Amino acid sequence: MSLTVIACGPLCLLQDGGRQGWQHLGVSPAGPVDKQAAAWANRLLGNTPGVPLLEIALGGVELEVQADAWLALTGAELPAILDGEPVPGWSRFRVRVGQRLKLGFARAGQRAYLATAGGFHTEPILDSVATQTREKLGGLGGNGQPLTAGDVLQCAALGERIAGGASVPWPYRPDYRETPTLRVLPGPDAFSEKQRQAFFEQCWQVSPQSDRMGVRLRGEALSAPRRQWSLGILEGAIQVPPDGQPIVLLADRQTMGGYPLLGVLHPLDIGRLAQCPAHSEVRFVPASVEQAQADLRAFLRFFCG
Known part of the structure; x- marks a missing residue:
């Protein structure tokens, strides 16, 4: 057909x-x-x-x-x-x-x-x-x-x-009208506790410049540590470029990146962020790797058998 x-x-x-x-x-x-x-x-x-x-x-x-x-x-x-x-x-x-x-x-x-x-x-x-x-x-x-x-x-x-x-x-069924609170796993780069708190305590706005490559956030700029090398990039990685405005990478992301990584979005929260329209607000909370692994295993058992 x-x-x-x-x-x-x-x-x-x-x-x-x-x-x-x-x-x-x-x-x-x-x-x-x-x-x-x-x-x-x-x-x-x-x-x-x-x-x-x-x-x-x-x-x-x-x-x-x-x-x-x-x-x-x-x-x-x-x-x-x-x-x-x-x-x-x-x-x-x-x-x-x-x-x-x-x-x-x-x-x-x-x-x-x-x-x-x-x-x-x-x-x-x-x-x-x-x-x-x-x-x-x-x-x-x-x-x-x-x-x-x-x-x-x-x-x-x-x-x-x-x-x-x-x-x-x-x-x-998700409610796309709600302001989502999204879970974040620790990243590899040593952001100061002050900067981590600044990320989690404020409400971020989704930039109109977002696309399938990544969601750009707008808010009070962060100060990121310097990094001299690039790393492999995975979906949900939260990059902080020199302007201090985070970028959460999505399915069409690049495979390598040099910006410092504050954390990684919980795998089951990435889709919810991708559904947020321009100018909408999102919040973030810290989460553990162990809980994310358990959540992902349950997801895969349900959908993949």
Whole structure:
């Protein structure tokens, strides 16, 4: 089966579990910036984790269905209309040939995730279809281009095993309207206790210059220790450049960095930060590595079995 793109919003990307095992060559992993929302979309359809789906920034997408299928929509709160009828978020639903699915613009959150039973199919580049626009990798054409009107998304003719609609239970759905408090693990660089307190005690604002590479924060500038060497960078790393305004790195991050690292965002809080719009506020609290490891193990057991 297939879906035809009738209209496309600001940034609609094909993503999967990411381009793993290539960072030693300077290749960013890419993948969804909100891994929890993406994981729920695939779980609703019985897909294995990391099956290719769409990451839709802000909304504004219209798709025409070319064959009967099952879809799932999670992530940002946005109006979804199937042939004039509203579709609830964080749910799976059936679509039939000839129908059109219209996704309006987000009212809360930044990115929605649309999955199909069996996933979207295209030729992988370096073992992944994840779209990385900066490095021109992945996506439908393999060249890192976002989706545009006229593109055709191929997917498996699956879904017979799905008995009916279903949705994610309310306790597991994030409220994107709330000011989040995000957990931070210790970093490798020796920031003074005064500067660490300054980071945790203030409320930070999300800069409009944020993107899939990283979220830039605005607040009272920090003073970072000097560092003379670069380190490998992981998702969630909190860099503090010379201007003292922290940057939290996301899925399209660089693979090496020389700015001092104040800490690393809890892996399960990265997606919540990525859903924060420009000018919104966030707060941070210290967390332990041991608790983060336990949380991540529970997450992987639930979604990966």
